[in-house]
Amino acid sequence: MSSAATRPAGPDHLWSVDEHLEDILETVRPLEPIELQLLDAQGCVLVEDVTVPVSLPPFDNSSMDGYAVRIADVAGASEEFPAVLEVVGDVAAGAADLVRVGPGQAARIMTGAPLPPGAEAVVPVEWTDGGLGEGPVSGMRARSLAPEGAEGHVRVHRPAEARAHVRAKGSDVKAGDRALEAGTVLGPPQIALLAAIGRGTVRVRPRPRVVVLSTGSELVQPGEELARGQIYDSNSFALTAAARDAGAIAYRVGAVVDDAETLRATIEDQLVRADLLVTTGGVSVGAYDVVKEALSHVGDEDEAGGGVEFRKLAMQPGKPQGFGSVGPDHTPLLALPGNPVSSYVSFELFVRPAIRALMGLTDVNRPRARATLKADKALRSPKGRRQFLRGTYGDGEVAPVGGSGSHLIAALAHADALIVVPEDVESVDPGAEVEVVLLG
Amino acid sequence: MSSAATRPAGPDHLWSVDEHLEDILETVRPLEPIELQLLDAQGCVLVEDVTVPVSLPPFDNSSMDGYAVRIADVAGASEEFPAVLEVVGDVAAGAADLVRVGPGQAARIMTGAPLPPGAEAVVPVEWTDGGLGEGPVSGMRARSLAPEGAEGHVRVHRPAEARAHVRAKGSDVKAGDRALEAGTVLGPPQIALLAAIGRGTVRVRPRPRVVVLSTGSELVQPGEELARGQIYDSNSFALTAAARDAGAIAYRVGAVVDDAETLRATIEDQLVRADLLVTTGGVSVGAYDVVKEALSHVGDEDEAGGGVEFRKLAMQPGKPQGFGSVGPDHTPLLALPGNPVSSYVSFELFVRPAIRALMGLTDVNRPRARATLKADKALRSPKGRRQFLRGTYGDGEVAPVGGSGSHLIAALAHADALIVVPEDVESVDPGAEVEVVLLG
Structure with missing residues (x-):
């Protein structure tokens, strides 16, 4: 790692927690953005400023179920002296061909439907007799059951001001406005806005793919029988779950035996689906510390950025840690200690920030x-x-x-x-x- | 809905937000538990008290890389006057057959390896010459590179108390202890514990499958061209994302045209994968309010618990709401209004708690x-x-x-x-x- 190489840090240097984290965050770069379907982009960071292509609403429309009218026709209307208007048809949401509302006329209109030409306001259906010729109604009858509601006459019991119950074109956002800024994390309301302005896909940094391997010949898969000297593998489960919690797509590879060749082959095999590798165990000072053994010499010396450095940190738990990169793409690798609490605490302090940095988030640490x-x-x-x-x-x-x-x-x-x-x-x-x- | 039926609530009753939520939470029951693989149970609620089947650690083991020794042999040892012990072999983690440590002997031992018979304590390798015959060392050489480390003699520079650097069997949890209580939400640390005690699967309430449908003939899929009078469907995207955020497995069905038969057929079709149905739009007082039209009469009157009730709530936005159940399994259905902000606010107030109640969570509301x-x-x-x-x-x-x-x-x-x-x-x-x- 170039940043590590420039530090005055020999093998006996005791790194502070902050130095180690800083080194990780200086090294791990956000993933290259890709274009994703809206729902696949949930939780991801937008990398483009999104501009509104078409105003919202795209046309003047009704905010109520009611009647589209001309102001003059309903001026002074009351229940005692209603304005009686000729109903010239229905305007449903999505209607393309609109009736024209002339003097003395009204169009029955639904919430979200375009205000028809000639109309200046909407009166809610509750302010009318709904065309039934009796008192005020509480709603319309379904078109399929009572098609006659789209014709005949309606009595309007109250006047309306110009533009009453009309949502103006562009009153939400206008074409050319900035809808969302690069760097925004896409939650449900942001996805709502992107969909509303017609964006089917969006350019974001993808969720990182994190491969989790635990190491140790003593590890047995939960649910199997324990033999003497064995324990259950818990780290690969805990860290896979923690990586998902942090926002990653996580793959649990499971326990690898303490053999350097096997570990190297497994890591090489997994590289194709890894944006980040996390191992547990085998990083301390023992004679069977396979991660240290397998990865200390993996970096090609002629190649910049390769190799994993093993360090001692001034922390408890979690003193021994490895960090570096492996493979032709210099995939970052964090090698955590194997004690379950050590590996979990190390994950929280170092891997979670690395995952969030890969996602392009600026707020990488736990509160x-x-x-x-x-x-x-x-x-x-x-x-x-x-x-x-x-x-x-x-x-x-x-x-x-x-x-x-x-x-x-x-x-x-x-x-x-x-x-x-x-x-x-x-x-x-x-x-x-x-x-x-x-x-x- | 039985609870709704017992309320003095006619069609003109204005429900409060709290009454509506209460009705939903009284009606929606937690899903039946199933046995899931550990990682599939992440975020789910445990329905069983989990007892520890085998003590953790399952055997006395070393907390350090070092040498397993007898106390008397290292009493008074110092760098100037080291205790010189015969190394009788290695004890690696996972070792089943253990060497015996007799008087004047030591076994080289790795972190997590079982304390071999005869040994009473572990001295860290840093307190010894590592068998090299020189000063203190900072670690062991890899077994694969230097197999001679498992034999010869080691100089120990410091005494050790009985049980020093030994983790006692059962010092984490003992067989028969309660590991986790029913009702626990399974995050990474809980999954760690379950794996550590050997649980490969666990009994939890599954994530609810939520089907989201928006309705409206005016709705167009984002990315397509808008014709006159049309707008983009945003609700189905926003609520699918919000349902996932709440913990559900969410399916976005998309926009259904304003036709009661089409909507009924779509809902019937989706029932097979729905623990909860959410619709948007078509619940108000218009002549094309298809959800109201299609679902008001769906319940079989001879069948308890069927049917959807449409209500007016004393809230803004979100006045018109529907709640009830559909289909042979009385699948709960929430019918939300179609304005994007109304549907989102309604989701937060009513659907999110319903999803969390289905999961068996007790804390169903936003903070x-x-x-x-x-x-x-x-x-x-x-x-x-x-x-x-x-x-x-x-x-x-x-x-x-x-x-x-x-x-x-x-x-x-x-x-x-x-x-x-x-x-x-x-x-x-x-x-x-x-x-x-x-x-x-």
Whole structure:
């Protein structure tokens, strides 16, 4: 990685959490945009300024079910002295050929239907006798059941001002207006607007495809039998789910045995569908740390940007981490430690921001808050390490759940926040203010 | 609907927003649970209490890469006077057959590997010479490159307490413990725990399948050409996206023309894949209001629970609404008004809670907050109607975006909150406190 290469960082350099994240975010570039169908673009970042091609509404139209009339004809109308108008036909929504409303005439009109020529306002059907010759009505009878409603006479009981109940052409947006700016994240209301102005497709950065591999010869697929010395693979499930939560299309490859050749072959095989690779396990100082072994020498030295660098971070859990790129397209790879809590915390701190950076989002980090520590005893934290403890957050308070051990999955499953203890703090007393990462 | 039937609610009854929502939530039942693969259960609600079948960790294991030793052998060890131990072999993670550590012996051990018989503690490799006969090392050489590391002698530079760097069997969870309670929503950490205790599948309420239909002969698919009197269909896109956001599997059927037979046939056709049907348009008092026409008489009177009731709500936008059930399985159906802002606001207030109720979630509503109104002039609201205006919320303030017109899609696309003006309030001054629905 070029940025890593320019740092004064030998193998014994202890990276801070911020330095590691900064290196990742300096390296990971947003994915190239593609044109997607509207609904496929949900949650994605728009890369173009979208201009309105046609005004909305595209024509003057009725905001009510009622009658399109001329103002003069209904001036002074009341229930006692109604204006009696000749009904010259229906104007339904979508109508192309419109009746003309002349003096003394009205057209029955539906919500959204174009205001017919000659008409100046709409009176709601509730202000009329609906053509039935009796008192005010609460609605129209269905055209299919009572076609005669489109003819005859209607009594109008109230006057209308010019343009009453008419939505003017362009009153929502006008042709040439900026509908949405590049950088907008497309949620349902933005999709509504794009559809309304006629955009069937839109140019966005796609969701990144994230391939998740766990490593370890001790790992067994959940649902199978455990033999002696084995445990269940949980990381590949947790991180696949977390990658989806972050907005990615995630593929769980599952557990790979501790053999460098097998791991290299698996990664090479997966590259075709990966915008980002995430591995867990095998990054520490052991003799069977296969990720480190397999990937430390993968980069072609003649090729810029290749290779994975393994680092020690000043954090707990999550000290050993790898970051770099693999394959001909320099696909970014994050190698996380294998303890379940370590891998999950590392995901939240480093992989989630990387996924969101690939999506082109500017807001890549989890929200944080200040909270009062609610605990029976002081929290202990090793000096020189930024510690991330699991906690539950609410009403400005955070309570730790479980201990600091990186194997405590049950506590993690009951937490909704990470309590951050800075590098220079070795003890936090109950009642003290702490920073928390909200896991949402 | 039985609950609707027991209300004193004639066709002229003006329903409050709360009454309508209450009726929906009393009627819509959570979906029947099914057994799903772990990753397919993401975001779903667990319906069983999950008990831990096997303790975690399932065996005493090392938390470090290092050497498994006997306490007495390393007592008093220092760099100057190291304990020299015979290395009797490697213990890798996943190892089934373990070497025995006798007096004066050590086994090289990897993180997660079972503590071998005879050993009482683990010393990290950094506290030793790694078998190289020189000073302290920072890690082990890969087994594949240096197999001799599993034999020879190691110098240990520091003593270890009993059980140091050993994770005890059951220290995370014990067999018989409650892992997760029924009602838990399964996010990544919960999926981690379920995988870790060996659960390959889990019993949850599935995501509801929501079919979205818009109606209107004036509607054209985005990307096509508009003819006179036509507009683009935006509701089916917006509500499909919103249904996905709410947690559903959503199918967009698209625009159906204003013909009752066509609509009935389309709905009948879609029932097979619908846990909930949502229509937009055709619910008001016009002569072409096809949803009302097609569905008012669909319920078999001899059959309990069938039929859709059309109502007027004391709200703006969104006055006309339909709710009921259709088909042999009494599939719930919400008929929303067709104006884009009305349909979106109705979705947020009524459909989203229905979807979340189908999922078995207890927290079905959007979060709300109190905010100070930031505006140039007072907000006006019709008496007797609860008004939902679009706004942008931040730092305890909310500013209105656009006007109250239910056709103002552009403003909706720039809002992130709904400003609630209660039924008995006709004007809200700038600086007043208002309730807001956070659209998140």
